[in-house]
Amino acid sequence: MRPWALLALLLISAGHPAGAAEVRRGGLVVEYTDARDRAELNAVFLAWSGAVRDLRAIGLNVPATVRIEAAGSAAEFAARTGEPAGIAASTRGRVIRTQRLSALGARGLLPFTVRHEAFHTAQPAGLPRWLAEGLARTFSGEALNDPPAPTGLERVPDASLSARLLERDPARLTTAYHEATRRARQLVRTRGWRAVLGAAARP
Ligand SMILES: [Zn+2]
Structure with missing residues (x-):
């Protein structure tokens, strides 16, 4: 310290x-x-x-x-x-x-x-970290300022993406947030907020 x-x-x-x-x-x-x-x-x-x-x-x-x-x-x-x-x-x-x-x-x-x-x-209890962060950034409007370029993390499994959101390195952390947001935004676009939140809240 x-x-x-x-x-x-x-x-x-x-x-x-x-x-x-x-x-x-x-x-x-x-x-x-x-x-x-x-x-x-x-x-x-x-x-x-x-x-x-x-x-x-x-x-x-x-x-x-x-x-x-x-x-x-x-x-x-x-x-x-x-x-x-x-x-x-x-x-x-x-x-x-x-x-x-x-x-x-x-x-x-x-x-x-x-x-x-x-x-x-x-947010509903039990949301996986990647989805909670992606939805929070979609809801807040932060997603609108994300770069349109690929994040390079497109093939990373959801669970690994959640782990990457605990990274301390600022650049790697930012990329992980962008990828989580890209996935969450896509879900909201295709299925709508209520369906995404309802499915996520189910045990
Ligand atoms: Zn957050």
Whole structure:
């Protein structure tokens, strides 16, 4: 563990970071520590309400209460989630942990990130990882920016693709996300959201 990671861990070990602010609108609570994040709150709540509406249209419901915890820095995010620093957010149950909101906003990633993680809070239990990520990126709109070129992973079996989504190498991880999204998009195109979600939810 590098010193900065240890420091970040010590800072958050007491639970919530010092100086954290919390805002609730409806069923969504947003906690942030960096004052710059305040300017992004409207965008977060707007993206959330749009996602809730669009999820309902495909037969999915977000939990009654969901919490977004925005980290103050990339190091703090990595320490909190164990994810690589290049990941935008990570969802466990009803808690969505994100990078600093203003950092996501500056890169144009905030609405996509909120929609992607909203999908994860509402997705049927038991979805294989590759399908969950592919559907989340299709739902969020991230898929529209994927390169049209072949990913080179077309022949990789679904289960191996799920394993590749745990890679730490950023380039290999990105390619795996693109391939998972290509497969999920194809399923949604040919069968429709409700059929894909229904089939996936069956034991
Ligand atoms: Zn995801």
